[in-house]
Amino acid sequence: MTTLIVGASVAGIRTAQALRMVGHRDAITLIGEELHQPYDKPPLSKECLAEPGEPVPLLSNDDLVALDVELRLGVRATSLDAERRVVRTSTGESFDYDRLVIATGVTPRSLPGAQHLAGVHTVRTYDDAAAVRASLAAGRRVVVVGGGFIGAEVASAARAQGLPVDLVEPQDVPMTHLFGVEVATEISRLHELNGTVVHAGVGVAGLEGDGGVTGVRLTDGRRLDADLVVVGIGAAPATDWLLGSGLPVDDGVLCDEQLRVIGFPDVYAAGDVARWPMPFGERPVRVEHWTNANEHAALVAATITGGAPPRPQPPYVWSDQYGRRIQIVGTPRAGRAARLVGSVTEAAFVAIFADDDGRTVGALVLDDARTLMRCRKAVAARTPVCELQLGVPAAVRA
Amino acid sequence: MQERRFACASDELEPGTSMTVPGDPPVAVFRNEAGDFFATADTCTHEDWSLGTDSDLDDEEVTCPLHMARFDIRTGKPLCFPATVALATFEVEVAADGRVYVVV
Ligand SMILES: Cc1cc2nc3c(=O)[nH]c(=O)nc-3n(C[C@H](O)[C@H](O)[C@H](O)COP(=O)(O)OP(=O)(O)OC[C@H]3O[C@@H](n4cnc5c(N)ncnc54)[C@H](O)[C@@H]3O)c2cc1C
Ligand code: FES
Numbered sequence A: 001m002t003t004l005i006v007g008a009s010v011a012g013i014r015t016a017q018a019l020r021m022v023g024h025r026d027a028i029t030l031i032g033e034e035l036h037q038p039y040d041k042p043p044l045s046k047e048c049l050a051e052p053g054e055p056v057p058l059l060s061n062d063d064l065v066a067l068d069v070e071l072r073l074g075v076r077a078t079s080l081d082a083e084r085r086v087v088r089t090s091t092g093e094s095f096d097y098d099r100l101v102i103a104t105g106v107t108p109r110s111l112p113g114a115q116h117l118a119g120v121h122t123v124r125t126y127d128d129a130a131a132v133r134a135s136l137a138a139g140r141r142v143v144v145v146g147g148g149f150i151g152a153e154v155a156s157a158a159r160a161q162g163l164p165v166d167l168v169e170p171q172d173v174p175m176t177h178l179f180g181v182e183v184a185t186e187i188s189r190l191h192e193l194n195g196t197v198v199h200a201g202v203g204v205a206g207l208e209g210d211g212g213v214t215g216v217r218l219t220d221g222r223r224l225d226a227d228l229v230v231v232g233i234g235a236a237p238a239t240d241w242l243l244g245s246g247l248p249v250d251d252g253v254l255c256d257e258q259l260r261v262i263g264f265p266d267v268y269a270a271g272d273v274a275r276w277p278m279p280f281g282e283r284p285v286r287v288e289h290w291t292n293a294n295e296h297a298a299l300v301a302a303t304i305t306g307g308a309p310p311r312p313q314p315p316y317v318w319s320d321q322y323g324r325r326i327q328i329v330g331t332p333r334a335g336r337a338a339r340l341v342g343s344v345t346e347a348a349f350v351a352i353f354a355d356d357d358g359r360t361v362g363a364l365v366l367d368d369a370r371t372l373m374r375c376r377k378a379v380a381a382r383t384p385v386c387e388l389q390l391g392v393p394a395a396v397r398a
Numbered sequence B: 001m002q003e004r005r006f007a008c009a010s011d012e013l014e015p016g017t018s019m020t021v022p023g024d025p026p027v028a029v030f031r032n033e034a035g036d037f038f039a040t041a042d043t044c045t046h047e048d049w050s051l052g053t054d055s056d057l058d059d060e061e062v063t064c065p066l067h068m069a070r071f072d073i074r075t076g077k078p079l080c081f082p083a084t085v086a087l088a089t090f091e092v093e094v095a096a097d098g099r100v101y102v103v104v
Helices: A010-021 A061-067 A126-137 A149-160 A176-193 A290-305 A369-381
Strands: A002-006 A027-032 A070-073 A077-081 A086-089 A094-096 A099-102 A106-108 A142-145 A165-169 A197-200 A204-210 A212-218 A223-225 A228-231 A235-237 A267-269 A274-276 A316-321 A324-330 A336-342 A349-354 A360-366 B004-009 B017-021 B027-031 B037-041 B056-058 B061-063 B070-072 B089-094 B099-103
Touching: A002 A010, A002 A094, A010 A027, A010 A061, A010 A290, A099 A290, A126 A149, A126 A228, A142 A149, A149 A165, A149 A176, A149 A316, A165 A212, A176 A197, A176 A336, A176 A349, A176 A360, A212 A228, A267 A290, A290 A316, A324 A369, A349 A369, A360 A369, A369 B056, B004 B017, B004 B027, B027 B099, B037 B089
Parallel strands: A002 A027, A002 A099, A027 A070, A099 A267, A142 A165, A142 A228, A165 A197
Antiparallel strands: A077 A086, A086 A094, A106 A235, A204 A212, A212 A223, A316 A324, A324 A360, A336 A349, A349 A360, B004 B099, B017 B027, B027 B037, B056 B061, B061 B070, B089 B099
16 A cells, blocks of 8 residues: 655645654655755745755654655656546656645745746745845845735845835735734834835736846836845645646645545645635635644544544644744634734734634734733633733743 | 752642743743643753743643644653654652752
8 A cells, every 4th residue: 555645845744754653554655846855834934034054854864764755856746647546747757546645735826927037036945945045145125025924024034134125015904814904003013113115005017127127016106126026925726736637626625624635535635735624614724824734744644544633723823023923823814803912012912803702713922922822722712802811911032 | 960950839830830940951840730740851842942931731731832732741742743752751859848849
């Protein structure tokens, strides 16, 4: 019996680890498009932009050897024949499987014309991050397109190096779709306080340049100088290779609660690519969070081996910006900001989100891990916000 | 060489909470709801976080607030990703006078 895992990053590697941890002895083959040894993604828009170095490995060489998997790097899956149980690849090979785990993650969206211009980047791979870091080190004039987590982290890295940064965001306030305007406004003050110029409520009309990018044209007619443009406008599931396979693909691979692909009992999906009815949600969603990829890996391993599924955990994501740590637990957008404590100019800031019945559905916490953990319990228990004991946020802890 | 390091007076640590005892290595001392004491290495085995100072204790399970790794405080065993390496565990001695020591 062979278990084939496609995608050798967070979800793929953790699935292999989890399978071995629960005693799965079958052959495991892992194929991944990238050439680097499997590495972690969150540092790409954080540490990796600050100084030259190496990708942060997902596991040590010794652990990789102990995992006893056939790891094929630089191999891209190009098609799936689910009936014959074969994956074909860019190298012209065919990989047979008894069980298939799809862990191909997402591919970042870019801007029209970006591929013809030097100096326009997305950040998804180590090579992307290395290219952005090199441009930052060369002292570029930076435009960041998109005020989401990755955009904000890139802006923060560029400001840390003293570079001028313009950030373009189509919503009136970045992050409004996730946190509502009040909390989003507070959080985006971090940009102003740190010298990033935010151009909100405006889109990108086009990129300028001949060979290398020289500027960004905005939909309101303005133009921003740039010799480095970093685009962080979201990502689409990497499912192009599944076209024609018959698998249910609709903004991700559709799975059941145990991450079995619907209608295909020997196929599973994990991580950013998987759309599933998560325990703390209502309808099937795709979650692009690192802990979700870790949790999926453990769940897929349990499903494959028939073990007890791990206890579901509330959704969690973090982002490091301007030396501050933002942590989000639960699903803020499922509710409304019900209680705010502190502010971004104080040691900590906390926003608690409640549903229509006043129960805690999520929280955003800046620099207060203890309060975050209290909120996490409240999310799991759906505690009424009025019963939540919140002190004055503690001082920033190292 | 074993070291017997003073942690706290037993009534200083509320059930369901934890503390860090500085030293080399720093040690996390946990007290469960039943009032029993447990000690592990203070630093999360995933990255770098002090579990004694800032973490969430639920029965015998501690959760690291950085990336939500969980450990069993009795055995140090990792219970979920991203932790795959166990925390070292240490013996706790509660003296007759109520003073709590860790044996490192
Ligand atoms: C820059 C950046 C910063 C982030 N920061 C945070 C953060 O601070 N906190 C947080 O919670 N989350 C963060 N995330 C999100 C988190 O990293 C992802 O949720 C996680 O990496 C998902 O893992 P995955 O394995 O599902 O997908 P990916 O990490 O995208 O891995 C998929 C892998 O599959 C490979 N692949 C794709 N198609 C094929 C194919 N056809 N054949 C073979 N291989 C293929 C890809 O090359 C890739 O290596 C960040 C992501 C990025 C990009
Ligand atoms: S440092 Fe503890 S979970 Fe990452």
